Amino acid sequence: MATFFGEVLSVYSRAVEEDDDELDDENEEDEQIRREIEEKREVYIEWYPDVTQSVSSGNCTLQCSDLIIAVGPNASGFLSAYVLNTESWDAVGHVSLWNEKSRCTSRQPPLPGEPACRFYRHRDNPSVLMCQSTCYVAEDQLFQWADKVFGSLLNRGLNVMVLSDSPVAEYKTPDNLYGSAVPFLRSLKSSAFKDQALCPALEQPNILTGLPAAVLSHCQVHRIPAVLYQCYTDVIGPDTVTMETYKPALTSLSKLVKLEPCPSADALRRFAKVSEAQSNLYT
Amino acid sequence: MFVSAECTPLSFKDFILIMPAVSVGNVGQLAVDLIVSTLNMCRVGYLHTDCLIPMAGNNPYATSAENANDLSTSAEVYSSPDLKLAVLQIRSPIIQKKSKKFRKLLVSWMKTSGFSRTVVLSSSHAYQRDDQQLLGTPLRYLLTPSMQKETGDHLKEMDWKEMETVSAFPGVSDSEQRLCIPGGGVTKGLFTASCAEDIPLAIVLIFCSEGDNIPDAFTLLNHLNTWLHLVETPVSAEIQTQPKWRIPASWRLLFGSGLPPALF
Numbered sequence: 001m002a003t004f005f006g007e008v009l010s011v012y013s014r015a016v017e018e019d020d021d022e023l024d025d026e027n028e029e030d031e032q033i034r035r036e037i038e039e040k041r042e043v044y045i046e047w048y049p050d051v052t053q054s055v056s057s058g059n060c061t062l063q064c065s066d067l068i069i070a071v072g073p074n075a076s077g078f079l080s081a082y083v084l085n086t087e088s089w090d091a092v093g094h095v096s097l098w099n100e101k102s103r104c105t106s107r108q109p110p111l112p113g114e115p116a117c118r119f120y121r122h123r124d125n126p127s128v129l130m131c132q133s134t135c136y137v138a139e140d141q142l143f144q145w146a147d148k149v150f151g152s153l154l155n156r157g158l159n160v161m162v163l164s165d166s167p168v169a170e171y172k173t174p175d176n177l178y179g180s181a182v183p184f185l186r187s188l189k190s191s192a193f194k195d196q197a198l199c200p201a202l203e204q205p206n207i208l209t210g211l212p213a214a215v216l217s218h219c220q221v222h223r224i225p226a227v228l229y230q231c232y233t234d235v236i237g238p239d240t241v242t243m244e245t246y247k248p249a250l251t252s253l254s255k256l257v258k259l260e261p262c263p264s265a266d267a268l269r270r271f272a273k274v275s276e277a278q279s280n281l282y283t
Numbered sequence: 284m285f286v287s288a289e290c291t292p293l294s295f296k297d298f299i300l301i302m303p304a305v306s307v308g309n310v311g312q313l314a315v316d317l318i319v320s321t322l323n324m325c326r327v328g329y330l331h332t333d334c335l336i337p338m339a340g341n342n343p344y345a346t347s348a349e350n351a352n353d354l355s356t357s358a359e360v361y362s363s364p365d366l367k368l369a370v371l372q373i374r375s376p377i378i379q380k381k382s383k384k385f386r387k388l389l390v391s392w393m394k395t396s397g398f399s400r401t402v403v404l405s406s407s408h409a410y411q412r413d414d415q416q417l418l419g420t421p422l423r424y425l426l427t428p429s430m431q432k433e434t435g436d437h438l439k440e441m442d443w444k445e446m447e448t449v450s451a452f453p454g455v456s457d458s459e460q461r462l463c464i465p466g467g468g469v470t471k472g473l474f475t476a477s478c479a480e481d482i483p484l485a486i487v488l489i490f491c492s493e494g495d496n497i498p499d500a501f502t503l504l505n506h507l508n509t510w511l512h513l514v515e516t517p518v519s520a521e522i523q524t525q526p527k528w529r530i531p532a533s534w535r536l537l538f539g540s541g542l543p544p545a546l547f
Contacts, residue, residue, distance in 0.1 A: 034380075140378045143333035172536045176543045188339060190354050201352045204533040207340035209375075214337035217356040221286050221331045228339075 040098055043137075043144045045152050046107055047093040051121070061154045065127040066256055068161045071211045073238040074231060075163035076132045077268070078246045083257060084120055084130065085264035092129075093119040095145065099138035112270075128256050129153075133211060142214035150218055159193075160219055160226035161253070163246050164212040168232040172206055183233040183242045185249065190216060193225040198248050202230060240268060285360065285392055287328045295369050295396040298362070299511070302371035302389075304405040304473065307466035308496035310489055311404035314504040315372050319361045320344045320531040321514060324370060330358035330392070334385035336375040343374075343533035368513070369398065377469065386472045393482055400430065402511070403473060404503060405488040408466035412490055413449055420444055422506045425462075425486040427477045434485075441509060446488070464488070495537065504528060 051062065070079045083089070091109060095117040098105045102115065110116035115135040122128045137145055168182050187197035188208065202208070208216065212228055219226035229249040233242040240263065250259055287293050301318060303311030318324070335357045345351035357375040362368070377385050393401055409421070423446040424438055439445075448460040464471045470486060477484040487507050491499040505525050508514060514526040 038380075139336045140333070140380065142337050143335075146337075147333075172540050174536065174541050176541045188341065188354060189352065202341055204341055204343055204345065204351075205536055207338050209336065209338050213339040213357075216339040216354065217329075217331070217337050220339070220354045220356055221329050 041138070041141060043095060043097045043141050043148055044107075045093060045095055045148050047119075047152070048091070048109070050090075051092045062129070062152060063127060064129045064153045064158055066159050066161070066253060067129045067131065067153065068163070068250075068253070068257070069131040069133065069211075069215055070163045071133045072165040073134065074165040074233060074242045075246065076134050077238045078163065078243040079130060079132055080267040080270070081240075081243060081263035082247070082260050083250070084132070085260060085267050086258075088123045089120045089130070090123060091118055092121045095133075095149070097135075097137065097141055097145070099136065099141060101136040101138075104135050122257075125256060128253075137211055142211060145211065146214040146218040150222070150224070155222065155224055158224055160215065160224055161249070162212045162215050162226065162228040163231070163249060164208075164210075164228065165231045165233055165242065167236070168234045170206075171232045173203070183231050183235075183245045185245055186230050186232065188216060188228045188230065190220040190224065190226040192219070192223045193227050195227075195252070197227055197229075198252060199229065243268075284331050284388070285328055285396075286331050288326055293327055293362075295362070295398055297397070297399045298367050298369045300369045300371065300393065300396075300398040300401040301507075302401065302403055303373055304403050304468050304470040304486075305373055305377055306406045306468045306470060306488075307408055308406055308491050308493045308499060310406040310491055310496050310499045310503055312373060313496060313500035314404045314507070315370055316343070316531050316534070317500060317504055317528040318513060319370055319372060321527075321529045322363055322366065322368070324361035324363045324368075326353075326355075326359050327362045327369075328360040329356055330360065330371065330373075330388075331356075332358065332385065332388055334377055334381040334388065335373065336378060338375045340533075344531045346532070366513075367399075369396075382469055382472070386469055386476055389469075389473060390476050390480055390482065393477075393484075394480065399483065400433065401477070401482065401484040402507070403470060403484065403486045404507065405464070405467050405470040405486055406491050406496075406499065406503075407464050407470075407488055409490040409492045411465040413447070413453075415447055416490065421490040422503065423447075423486075423488050423490075425474055425488075427474065427482060427484045429481050430483040430485050433483055438510065443510075446486070497534070497537075501525075501528065 070076045094110055096105050096107060104110060104116050110118065117131065117133040117135055120130040168177060171177070185199040186202040187199050188202045189197055208230065212230065216226055216228055229246065231242060231245050235242055247259065250257055301315065303315045305312065338357045340355055342351055342353035343355055358371065358373045361370045361372065422444065424443050425446045426434065446462070449463050450457045451459040451461050462471060467488065470488065474484065474486055487503065489499055489503045508516065508526055516526045517524045
């Protein structure tokens with residue numbers, strides 16, 4: 001749908017189809033196809049051998065005090081440029097899943113630059129885990145993603161922080177945003193999170209969907225302290241100004257995670273390149 | 284899976300459950316929002332399931348700054364022990380392939396919780412009505428056999444209209460009649476399953492079209508209120524007045540953000 005102001009909104013009909021009666025008497029072959037599709041869409045968490053070995057006695061539950069999940073190009077770019085560019089972070093796992101848009105099904109670690117969902121761990125402080133998600137997770141896989149990731153972590157003593165980004169066109173406010181300070185941060189926290197968030201709370205009727213919502217819902221229901229920082233930006237691709245808005249969010253973890261004072265140019269270039277490549281209009 | 288918000292176990296024994304069906308214009312969901320907001324109900328649990336698309340936001344029924352920052356999820360249960368009333372609110376669409384699983388989950392939860400009655404608020408496409416449905420009120424009801432036993436002819440005496448069945452092969456033969464709720468989502472499946480499982484369940488629905496469906500939600504809820512008396516209807520001598528429902532804070536900005544002042 002296009003609006004008066006030219007932005008394109010993804011609006012779908014709210015009309016709902018009636019339940020398909022025919023589903024009840026589907027034959028064995030249909031059922032088998034359905035089952036196979038479901039199996040194919042299963043989400044798997046692949047932990048690398050050095051992690052699984054360090055976990056005591058067979059059952060793979062990782063001890064983790066802080067989990068930082070970055071979803072979207074800007075949030076992941078921020079982690080790459082400001083945090084993960086030092087030598088002290090090791091890739092320890094990834095999520096393999098299949099859907100219409102993502103083909104991250106390999107059990108092998110994804111190649112650099114490939115859209116994926118990776119886990120990193122600090123060499124000196126193994127209880128801090130980072131998750132960087134740049135691949136598309138389908139609506140029916142979100143719940144499973146959160147369920148499986150938290151299922152492989154020891155939930156006692158766990159604190160979760162989610163960084164995500166969204167276009168400012170999706171932000172609803174009675175005032176007009178024209179000329180105001182974009183990009184900006186909004187926070188959302190689970191009931192178990194007792195600290196003060198570092199920025200204003202996300203006002204109703206604004207809501208979150210996608211992976212951040214799945215993670216926060218899981219934490220709310222299972223009483224895990226979690227806080228989310230959502231950045232609203234007016235730039236379509238990843239950009240450095242937007243990435244910088246996340247800086248205050250990580251200061252609360254300054255004892256555990258060291259922020260690089262100046263971002264890694266290499267990491268920034270890699271993220272910028274991805275968005276550049278899509279436009280060849282004037283070349 | 285129902286998860287209690289408190290550590291203490293909950294009992295819904297002999298409670299009435301009101302829940303929406305995710306259907307045309309989200310009328311049931313809007314009506315449920317009005318009930319929770321008006322009766323100041325408190326959240327007692329979540330329906331945590333992979334059948335719904337995850338969503339998260341702050342408290343949709345916030346009345347002050349203190350209770351504004353309460354995280355809410357895609358399906359939550361509210362309760363009012365004084366009124367013996369429980370309300371399930373669903374805030375996101377059901378994943379299409381999983382509607383059957385969702386229906387089973389609801390039915391088993393209703394059974395284990397021991398609700399005395401369940402009322403499903405729903406809607407159906409106005410444009411798919413047949414000739415007999417075009418006349419008169421757009422509101423309809425349906426009762427499962429065990430609900431029929433409980434309420435008897437009470438609804439008929441109040442001049443409520445039962446949902447008509449339509450012929451399976453219109454124009455060819457009228458001998459085979461079936462229930463048809465186009466645009467009703469899980470409504471029909473839930474009704475058939477409740478009939479089979481002997482659950483006392485009523486469907487209250489309205490024919491409507493998609494758009495600003497807030498008026499439809501008020502119509503449906505005022506209609507329901509004549510039966511369940513959730514809120515007192517102010518009695519005045521001359522005109523029949525409607526009960527006061529409180530619109531929740533989350534209904535703001537239905538038509539988008541403020542306009543740029545430079546536009547004018």
